[in-house]
Structure formats: structure tokens, C-alpha cells
Amino acid sequence: MATPLTADQFVAALEAEGVTVVETGDWREHNRNHKGAWGPVNGVIIHHTVTSGTASSVELCYDGYEELPGPLCHGVIAKDGTVHLVGNGRANHAGSGDGSVLAAVVDESAPPRPTSDDTDGNAHFYGFECVNLGDGDDPWPAAQLEAIERVSAALCRAHGWSSASVIGHKEWTATKIDPVGFEMADLRSAIASRLGAAPQEPAAQEPATPQTGATYTVQAGDTLFAVAESHGTTAAELLSLNDLADPDLLHPGQELNVPAAGNGCEPFPGAGFFRREPRSPLVAAMGRRLVAEGCSAYAQGPGDQWTDADRASYALWQRKLGFGGSDADGWPGRTSWDALRVPRVS
Structure with missing residues (x-):
């Protein structure tokens, strides 16, 4: 009491x-x-x-x-x-x-x-x-x-x-x-x-905080939480990067500092890239990272050609990150892609 x-x-x-x-x-x-x-x-x-x-x-x-x-x-x-x-x-x-x-x-x-x-x-x-x-x-x-x-x-x-x-x-x-x-x-x-022990700081994640240096222009209807989710980070990190006193006060045209993908990783190529079912070394590199993360639905491969097995494997990765429903449909998005950290292939 x-x-x-x-x-x-x-x-x-x-x-x-x-x-x-x-x-x-x-x-x-x-x-x-x-x-x-x-x-x-x-x-x-x-x-x-x-x-x-x-x-x-x-x-x-x-x-x-x-x-x-x-x-x-x-x-x-x-x-x-x-x-x-x-x-x-x-x-x-x-x-x-x-x-x-x-x-x-x-x-x-x-x-x-x-x-x-x-x-x-x-x-x-x-x-x-x-x-x-x-x-x-x-x-x-x-x-x-x-x-x-x-x-x-x-x-x-x-x-x-x-x-x-x-x-x-x-x-x-x-x-x-x-x-x-x-x-x-x-x-x-x-x-x-x-x-039973003194308070401890959280264990460092890999990576703990993505490299900074990119910017994002606020659009009408944006919230800090939505911007954070779309850039693979948290609202708390954006508050820190931008010295914002009030997370609810965003306005269209405002420039926000956002985390940028590390130089050793492929940037997100856009959702439309995968929906075209491309043949690309990027697909194989992605598949190898999914296998390494224990998210494999491959009977063979992965290879350069995008297949249903790639989509099924990526859905496993999305669920591993905590996404569900339509957010775990197997089509890569920016947040899950940045978290996968696919090595550069070019």
C-alpha cells in the first residue's frame, strides 16, 4: 500500500x-x-x-x-x-x-x-x-x-x-x-x-541507432509516430535528433532529421520494386539475410529471381519483428528492410 x-x-x-x-x-x-x-x-x-x-x-x-x-x-x-x-x-x-x-x-x-x-x-x-x-x-x-x-x-x-x-x-x-x-x-x-540486482541499461541492439544524416519533409497528416515507423526508428529517437519539445506539433514542410541506413547496407528500393517480381542480385542478397535470420521458406535458393518463396520468407521476417495481419504480407517495407540490413551488392 x-x-x-x-x-x-x-x-x-x-x-x-x-x-x-x-x-x-x-x-x-x-x-x-x-x-x-x-x-x-x-x-x-x-x-x-x-x-x-x-x-x-x-x-x-x-x-x-x-x-x-x-x-x-x-x-x-x-x-x-x-x-x-x-x-x-x-x-x-x-x-x-x-x-x-x-x-x-x-x-x-x-x-x-x-x-x-x-x-x-x-x-x-x-x-x-x-x-x-x-x-x-x-x-x-x-x-x-x-x-x-x-x-x-x-x-x-x-x-x-x-x-x-x-x-x-x-x-x-x-x-x-x-x-x-x-x-x-x-x-x-x-x-x-x-x-534482485541494480537497474541495468538495455543491452545494445545491432545496430543500436542507425547512422544519422538524412532528412524528411513533413507532409500533411503526418504524425511523429508515423514518420518514425516509416524510417525504422522510434518517436523518442526523432525527438532527440530534432530537439522537439512537443511531438504533436508538426507542420507540413518542416524538415526533420531522420536515421539513414548504414553505408554498408542497401537502401530500401521501394515497395514497387518487389511487386514487379524483379530478377536482381539484390533479391538473392535479401534472401541470404532472411536465411541467416532463420526466416526461410525456401525449398531451394535463394536466387536472383523474386519468387513466392521470397515473399513467404519475408513474411516470416516481418512476423519476427512483431508485425501482423496486412503488415506481414511478405512485401518489403522501409522499416522491415532497414532492420534486415541487406549488404550492398553494387
């Missing part, structure tokens, strides 16, 4: 745990405190969004909808591990749940199976929505799972809680199934291990 963290304390706790944080709008004053109590807080509830795409998921969780106004959580955890803060205070995320589960969380013991909805969870839990369709097929990238661990550990560390203070929405009420795709017991075990 604890007093909720202030906005500054909240950000500091997350960043100390190595979490990449993006502050959305006026999240520091965005809450539902006028509708009920906020605190004392007792734990953390993990959810999945049943949505895809970072920008649209953040917008939904910030604004909510007519039947359930936002914020719908305190933070949205994107596929790339970035945490977008959308609320500070009471949020419409937990709803009613089982008081015996709350008692177990307070005692830091294993929660019983929920059987009743007699307690207001919005007053007692921090809530994090994780971008995932929740269909059992949408993957959980390693960066996202690690961010869930870090966020949970950060709040547990700040309040002196154990990993038993972190539960899934489905453990709070029998009316929910989230999160789907990983076991809460495994998550709590990972959080416990993390709490």
Missing part, C-alpha cells in the same frame, strides 16, 4: 530502470480523479490493447471513446519497447475486480482465481496497455517483453514491492482474458530476477 508517485517521480523511476519514455500531450494532468479515488496504490496490472500500430494505439489509450473516456491506462508499451505515457492518476483500465485478489496483492502472495467483481481496481493499480492484437498469433517482440519487465520492476522498486504486486487483467477479473501470448508467472519470475 503506497501513495501514488508524482509525475516527476514516475518518469524518474522508469528512466532509472532503463525504460525509453515518451510523454504524450498533457499526460501529467490527464486523469479521471474527478470520478473516484486514486490511491492508495497496491500494484500493477498488465493489459493488451487488441489493436495494432503505435500511433493509433496511443491515441486510443489517451482519448478513450464515448462509452469509456481516457486515459485508458498510464502507459502504452509499443512493440519496440518504447513506453508512451498517457495518464497520471486514476485511469479507466482495471474496472471492477475481486477484492480477494487485491488482498493477495497487498500481502504479496499468489493471487486466487477471481470469482467476483466487488472492488474498484482503478483506484489501486497502475495500468499498462501493451500493443498486441491478443489473438494468440500476434508476436511479442523481445524488446516489448523486456520493457514490460522494466516498467513493472521500476514501480515495484520505487514502492518497495515484490514481483507479486504485478498481475494480469485476467487475474483481476474473470471477465477479461488479457494478456494473451505469455504467462504472467514467467513475467513475475523475470521481474523478480531484475529486482
Whole structure:
């Protein structure tokens, strides 16, 4: 049982745990405190969004909808591990749940199976929505799972809680199934291990940050999140590269610094290149990288001629990156291509 963290304390706790944080709008004053109590807080509830795409998921969780106004959580955890803060205070995320589960969380013991909805969870839990369709097929990238661990550990560390203070929405009420795709017991075990040591910075990715030097001209309707996704980076990185104070203030014609592909890699040739089913050494180079990444649907090859096997292999790569549905259709896009890092062939 604890007093909720202030906005500054909240950000500091997350960043100390190595979490990449993006502050959305006026999240520091965005809450539902006028509708009920906020605190004392007792734990953390993990959810999945049943949505895809970072920008649209953040917008939904910030604004909510007519039947359930936002914020719908305190933070949205994107596929790339970035945490977008959308609320500070009471949020419409937990709803009613089982008081015996709350008692177990307070005692830091294993929660019983929920059987009743007699307690207001919005007053007692921090809530994090994780971008995932929740269909059992949408993957959980390693960066996202690690961010869930870090966020949970950060709040547990700040309040002196154990990993038993972190539960899934489905453990709070029998009316929910989230999160789907990983076991809460495994998550709590990972959080416990993390709490057993001092906070650590995230392991460097390969590459950690693409080489900078390119620019992008903002078009009407662009958002920072959409520009980031189209250039294989994060909104947080674009904020840093451009010294932007407000990620919501973009205007057509504005020049943004964006990451550029490394000199040793082939730049994205455009989606239309592959739809023409080309014969090119670039196709073979791409195929070799897909095989190296364990994303092979090839019975033979790969070769210079684009085939259905190339498209099937590339779809495996897109799913490995965490894309699903029409975003994993096997046709290369800029984000997935830059992540594949195909060596230059010319």
C-alpha cells in the first residue's frame, strides 16, 4: 500500500530502470480523479490493447471513446519497447475486480482465481496497455517483453514491492482474458530476477541507432509516430535528433532529421520494386539475410529471381519483428528492410 508517485517521480523511476519514455500531450494532468479515488496504490496490472500500430494505439489509450473516456491506462508499451505515457492518476483500465485478489496483492502472495467483481481496481493499480492484437498469433517482440519487465520492476522498486504486486487483467477479473501470448508467472519470475540486482541499461541492439544524416519533409497528416515507423526508428529517437519539445506539433514542410541506413547496407528500393517480381542480385542478397535470420521458406535458393518463396520468407521476417495481419504480407517495407540490413551488392 503506497501513495501514488508524482509525475516527476514516475518518469524518474522508469528512466532509472532503463525504460525509453515518451510523454504524450498533457499526460501529467490527464486523469479521471474527478470520478473516484486514486490511491492508495497496491500494484500493477498488465493489459493488451487488441489493436495494432503505435500511433493509433496511443491515441486510443489517451482519448478513450464515448462509452469509456481516457486515459485508458498510464502507459502504452509499443512493440519496440518504447513506453508512451498517457495518464497520471486514476485511469479507466482495471474496472471492477475481486477484492480477494487485491488482498493477495497487498500481502504479496499468489493471487486466487477471481470469482467476483466487488472492488474498484482503478483506484489501486497502475495500468499498462501493451500493443498486441491478443489473438494468440500476434508476436511479442523481445524488446516489448523486456520493457514490460522494466516498467513493472521500476514501480515495484520505487514502492518497495515484490514481483507479486504485478498481475494480469485476467487475474483481476474473470471477465477479461488479457494478456494473451505469455504467462504472467514467467513475467513475475523475470521481474523478480531484475529486482534482485541494480537497474541495468538495455543491452545494445545491432545496430543500436542507425547512422544519422538524412532528412524528411513533413507532409500533411503526418504524425511523429508515423514518420518514425516509416524510417525504422522510434518517436523518442526523432525527438532527440530534432530537439522537439512537443511531438504533436508538426507542420507540413518542416524538415526533420531522420536515421539513414548504414553505408554498408542497401537502401530500401521501394515497395514497387518487389511487386514487379524483379530478377536482381539484390533479391538473392535479401534472401541470404532472411536465411541467416532463420526466416526461410525456401525449398531451394535463394536466387536472383523474386519468387513466392521470397515473399513467404519475408513474411516470416516481418512476423519476427512483431508485425501482423496486412503488415506481414511478405512485401518489403522501409522499416522491415532497414532492420534486415541487406549488404550492398553494387
